[in-house]
Amino acid sequence: MRVSIETRYSDYDPGGHVNNACYVTYFEMARGRAWVEAMGMPPEFPFVVSEALVRYVRQARLGDPLDVEVTTTDVREKSWLLRYRVLDRRDDRLIAYGHTVQVMFDYATQQSVEIPAELRAKLAAV
Amino acid sequence: MRVSIETRYSDYDPGGHVNNACYVTYFEMARGRAWVEAMGMPPEFPFVVSEALVRYVRQARLGDPLDVEVTTTDVREKSWLLRYRVLDRRDDRLIAYGHTVQVMFDYATQQSVEIPAELRAKLAAV
Amino acid sequence: MRVSIETRYSDYDPGGHVNNACYVTYFEMARGRAWVEAMGMPPEFPFVVSEALVRYVRQARLGDPLDVEVTTTDVREKSWLLRYRVLDRRDDRLIAYGHTVQVMFDYATQQSVEIPAELRAKLAAV
Amino acid sequence: MRVSIETRYSDYDPGGHVNNACYVTYFEMARGRAWVEAMGMPPEFPFVVSEALVRYVRQARLGDPLDVEVTTTDVREKSWLLRYRVLDRRDDRLIAYGHTVQVMFDYATQQSVEIPAELRAKLAAV
Numbered sequence: 001m002r003v004s005i006e007t008r009y010s011d012y013d014p015g016g017h018v019n020n021a022c023y024v025t026y027f028e029m030a031r032g033r034a035w036v037e038a039m040g041m042p043p044e045f046p047f048v049v050s051e052a053l054v055r056y057v058r059q060a061r062l063g064d065p066l067d068v069e070v071t072t073t074d075v076r077e078k079s080w081l082l083r084y085r086v087l088d089r090r091d092d093r094l095i096a097y098g099h100t101v102q103v104m105f106d107y108a109t110q111q112s113v114e115i116p117a118e119l120r121a122k123l124a125a126v
Numbered sequence: 127m128r129v130s131i132e133t134r135y136s137d138y139d140p141g142g143h144v145n146n147a148c149y150v151t152y153f154e155m156a157r158g159r160a161w162v163e164a165m166g167m168p169p170e171f172p173f174v175v176s177e178a179l180v181r182y183v184r185q186a187r188l189g190d191p192l193d194v195e196v197t198t199t200d201v202r203e204k205s206w207l208l209r210y211r212v213l214d215r216r217d218d219r220l221i222a223y224g225h226t227v228q229v230m231f232d233y234a235t236q237q238s239v240e241i242p243a244e245l246r247a248k249l250a251a252v
Numbered sequence: 253m254r255v256s257i258e259t260r261y262s263d264y265d266p267g268g269h270v271n272n273a274c275y276v277t278y279f280e281m282a283r284g285r286a287w288v289e290a291m292g293m294p295p296e297f298p299f300v301v302s303e304a305l306v307r308y309v310r311q312a313r314l315g316d317p318l319d320v321e322v323t324t325t326d327v328r329e330k331s332w333l334l335r336y337r338v339l340d341r342r343d344d345r346l347i348a349y350g351h352t353v354q355v356m357f358d359y360a361t362q363q364s365v366e367i368p369a370e371l372r373a374k375l376a377a378v
Numbered sequence: 379m380r381v382s383i384e385t386r387y388s389d390y391d392p393g394g395h396v397n398n399a400c401y402v403t404y405f406e407m408a409r410g411r412a413w414v415e416a417m418g419m420p421p422e423f424p425f426v427v428s429e430a431l432v433r434y435v436r437q438a439r440l441g442d443p444l445d446v447e448v449t450t451t452d453v454r455e456k457s458w459l460l461r462y463r464v465l466d467r468r469d470d471r472l473i474a475y476g477h478t479v480q481v482m483f484d485y486a487t488q489q490s491v492e493i494p495a496e497l498r499a500k501l502a503a504v
Contacts, residue, residue, distance in 0.1 A: 006258040009284055009297070010277055010397045014440060015233065019388045020175040020226075021154065024147035025262055032261055036315075043315035045261070048185070049146040054178045062392060063288075063295035100146075107141065132384040135410055135423070136271045136403055140314060145262045151388055158387055162441075169441035171387070188266060189414075189421035267485065272427040272478075273406060276399035301398040305431045352398075359393065 001126055003033045004089065005066045017059035023096050024052050027084045030068035031100065034082075039122040047102040048112075050079065054098040058088075065089040072126045078112050079103045080123050127252055129159045130215065131192045143185035149222050150178050153210045156194035157226065160208075165248040173228040174238075176205065180224040184214075191215040198252045204238050205229045206249050253378055255285045256341065257318045269311035275348050276304050279336045282320035283352065286334075291374040299354040300364075302331065306350040310340075317341035324378045330364050331355045332375050379504055381411045382467065383444045395437035401474050402430050405462045408446035409478065412460075417500040425480040426490075428457065432476040436466075443467040450504045456490050457481045458501050 005026050013019040035041045060066060067089045074081040079101055086096040104115045115123070131152050139145040161167045186192060193215045200207040205227055212222040230241045241249070257278050265271040287293045312318060319341045326333040331353055338348040356367045367375070383404050391397040413419045438444060445467045452459040457479055464474040482493045493501070 006281070008277060009280055010391055010399055012392045013388055014390045014392065014394050015171075015174070016392050017174075019154075020178055021147055021150035021388060024150050024178075024180075025260060028145075028147060028261055029258070045141070048141070048143075048182065050182050052146055052150075052178075052180045052182075054150075056174065056176050056178075059174070132407070134403060135406055136265055136273055138266045139262055140264045140266065140268050142266050147262055151386060154387055155384070267423075267426070271406075272430055273399055273402035276402050276430075276432075280397075280399060297393075300393070300437070301434055303431075303433050304398055304402075305429075306402075307429050308427055311426070 001030070001034045001038045001071075002067055002069045003030050005029055005068055005086075007060070007066055009062075012062055015059075017061055020054070020056060023054045023056070023086060023098070026066070026068055026086060027052065027054075027070075027082075027098065027100055030070040030084060031082060034070050034126045038126050041122070046105060046107065048105045049100050050103045051101040052098065053100075054096055056096050057094045060086075060095050064095075066095065070126065072123050073099075075115065075120055075123050078114055080115065082126075127156070127160045127164045127197075128193055128195045129156050131155055131194055131212075133186070133192055135188075138188055141185075143187055146180070146182060149180045149182070149212060149224070152192070152194055152212060153178065153180075153196075153208075153224065153226055156196040156210060157208060160196050160252045164252050167248070172231060172233065174231045175226050176229045177227040178224065179226075180222055182222050183220045186212075186214075186221050192221065196252065198249050199225075201241065201246055201249050204240055206241065208252075253282070253286045253290045253323075254319055254321045255282050257281055257320055257338075259312070259318055261314075264314055267311075269313055272306070272308060275306045275308070275338060275350070278318070278320055278338060279304065279306075279322075279334075279350065279352055282322040282336060283334060286322050286378045290378050293374070298357060298359065300357045301352050302355045303353040304350065305352075306348055308348050309346045312338075312347050318347065322378065324375050325351075327367065327372055327375050330366055332367065334378075379408070379412045379416045379449075380445055380447045381408050383407055383446055385438070385444055387440070390440055393437075395439055398432070398434060401432045401434070401464060401476070404444070404446055404464060405430065405432075405448075405460075405476065405478055408448040408462060409460060412448050412504045416504050419500070424483060424485065426483045427478050428481045429479040430476065431478075432474055434474050435472045438464075438473050442473075444473065448504065450501050451477075453493065453498055453501050456492055458493065460504075
């Protein structure tokens with residue numbers, strides 16, 4: 001799934017580019033959009049993130065329009081891996097890429113749990 | 127170097143814990159403190175981040191006091207690697223850990239450059 | 253001008269609603285969109301904010317789609333006032349409202365300056 | 379009460395100064411510190427913010443150490459007003475000032491409620 005990201009002036013730091021931490025937020029935005037729009041789930045997120053990796057390729061400057069591609073690449077018993085590519089919308093130049101690992105989580109019992117079968121199929125489709 | 131991190135209410139998300147993206151900011155805070163306080167450099171940062179990794183071990187809840195340990199583990203020609211551990215200040219329980227890669231950068235020419243010799247020594251001391 | 257705002261999961265705090273500080277950012281997003289899209293200016297902002305007021309009417313919850321209306325209500329010699337209304341996109345219920353004052357600013361000399369005549373006309377049109 | 383604020387590199391925007399929205403967060407930090415440290419309350423916040431005003435007097439630049447003074451100026455039946463001054467720690471120069479209004483709130487019933495008598499006394503002492 002590919003989504004457009006609305007960057008904010010406050011995402012940019014005195015270096016004149018998007019601050020490095022924002023990319024983890026952009027990943028989260030793409031993940032949330034995939035969850036709600038591609039998977040048809042409600043905007044609640046019964047998982048925790050156990051790992052995040054970002055590799056920064058080019059600076060994103062004020063006015064650069066950004067897209068994020070998000071793809072499920074691995075669904076295990078309790079966790080799944082999502083890969084992301086942040087692209088300049090105008091020419092698809094790669095700005096950054098990375099991944100996150102999500103672990104299915106029951107907030108009531110505060111424990112990791114198995115991914116329900118119906119969710120497993122939806123995850124694989126992103 | 128080990129520094130205390132002042133968390134903010136707005137760092138916490140509806141999951142009741144520090145949002146995953148904030149850890150990259152906590153790494154940046156520790157990196158900045160090391161740069162200014164341990165290395166004696168001015169609060170300007172002539173480098174870009176080329177990679178960030180975070181592994182999340184435990185949730186940080188409201189009121190949990192956090193420290194970050196930051197250590198230089200590798201200094202190359204143009205880049206250096208910093209490792210971080212986020213700890214509960216009360217009992218040193220590990221909350222998260224990870225690393226970032228910094229690349230020496232000349233913002234005027236927008237190019238990566240060699241790490242100056244005097245900076246190299248200071249980096250190794252963190 | 254009325255714009256849609258892409259909220260982020262990290263905008264929400266443990267109260268389960270958008271954190272109060274984010275509304276000032278939403279105002280900034282609407283201001284920037286008006287500047288670029290309605291006024292045709294480049295994404296650089298030669299002004300500083302001298303005042304911001306937000307009145308919070310209803311909580312915005314996860315999944316609530318938000319719009320911001322922004323209107324110029326007063327253009328003086330060096331400053332102008334923008335008013336904002338944050339609305340639920342589905343039923344136009346008022347979530348928050350407020351204003352900001354902008355002062356034309358020359359970053360090179362670090363001084364406030366008069367609003368150029370051509371900009372004055374564009375501001376009045378928002 | 380006067381507290382030191384740990385600013386973050388990501389608080390600064392391409393203008394080279396603290397972004398305007400961050401001051402509302404700095405107010406929140408001072409409010410939270412007063413709540414926990416001066417009033418002895420747990421780090422949970424049974425109120426909502428109904429109004430925030432910031433007046434920006436001087437830019438805060440990288441390396442400027444900031445303090446926030448917070449004072450209760452009005453305690454009503456269900457709400458109270460806090461005033462804030464953001465100061466340069468080195469010379470007490472005024473950077474920004476403003477206020478917020480808090481409304482006592484029962485998150486379980488989602489309704490505003492009266493301020494308990496014991497809290498009323500603690501609020502007046504800040």
